[in-house]
Amino acid sequence: MSLKTxxxxxFRAAGSREMGEGEFVVALSLDRDWFSPDQAKRLVDVAExxxxxxxxxxxxxxxFDPTTVSVPxxxxxxxxxxxxxxxxxxxIDKLVAAGVDKREAVAAANERxxxxxxxxxxxxxxxxxxxxxxxxxxATATRAEALDNGSDAGGDGxxxxxxxxxxx
Numbered sequence: 502m503s504l505k506t507x508x509x510x511x512f513r514a515a516g517s518r519e520m521g522e523g524e525f526v527v528a529l530s531l532d533r534d535w536f537s538p539d540q541a542k543r544l545v546d547v548a549e550x551x552x553x554x555x556x557x558x559x560x561x562x563x564x565f566d567p568t569t570v571s572v573p574x575x576x577x578x579x580x581x582x583x584x585x586x587x588x589x590x591x592x593i594d595k596l597v598a599a600g601v602d603k604r605e606a607v608a609a610a611n612e613r614x615x616x617x618x619x620x621x622x623x624x625x626x627x628x629x630x631x632x633x634x635x636x637x638x639x640a641t642a643t644r645a646e647a648l649d650n651g652s653d654a655g656g657d658g659x660x661x662x663x664x665x666x667x668x669x
Contacts, residue, residue, distance in 0.1 A: 503579040505570055507535070508548045512567035519562045535578055547585045552638055588646075592625040592639050599634045620647075 511528035512518055520528075522545060529541040536544060545561065548554040554561050586594070589610070596606040606628065614624035622643045629636040 503582050504544075504548060504551060505553055505565065506572055506576060507544065507578040507582050508553050508563065509565075509567035509570035510572060510576070512563050513570075513572065518567060519557065519560045521559070522561050525561050536583075540583060543583050547583060550585055550642075588622045588639050588643050589625050592622070592629050592636050595634050595636055595639075596625075596629055596632065599632065601632060601634075 507529070510533070511525050512520065514528060514532075515524070522542075525545065526538055526541040529536050529544060530538045535541075545554060549556070553564055555564055556562075593603065593606050593610070597603050606625075609628045610621060610625040613619070613627050614621050617624065617627070619627070620643070622639070626636050626640050626643060629639075
């Protein structure tokens with residue numbers, strides 16, 4: 502995974518699982534010349550959203566052991582590393598990785614959304630759980646987002662259906 506590898510590099514160089522955000526940004530932008538400072542800050546947001554980084558006492562802490570991540574020689578992050586996937590896309594990706602056809606996974610989520618009247622993200626999580634695919638992180642994120650928006654986790658089902666092409 503390119504994002505995890507990218508996040509691991511500054512921590513490995515520092516020999517620590519914690520560092521200040523400024524130090525992390527400098528490591529990616531000035532030391533490595535991989536990103537502009539603004540892009541490096543965006544990477545922090547994406548990595549935090551994916552559960553790879555957490556803030557602890559105003560420092561960033563890797564939620565994984567960076568020394569266990571294999572960093573290929575001459576590694577350079579992929580161009581899409583700054584792109585944040587939606588919860589729906591992450592759940593569909595997990596279903597596909599578990600052997601479910603992508604069109605089938607999207608169709609099942611759309612059907613569940615229509616019949617139960619929940620958000621598309623919630624519907625995809627329900628489909629994944631029924632098929633034995635672990636999505637606890639997505640469920641937690643979806644619930645937290647619903648609570649932040651002042652609504653329940655069910656939503657009103659008006660978010661619209663997804664298409665297999667739109668979930669790429």
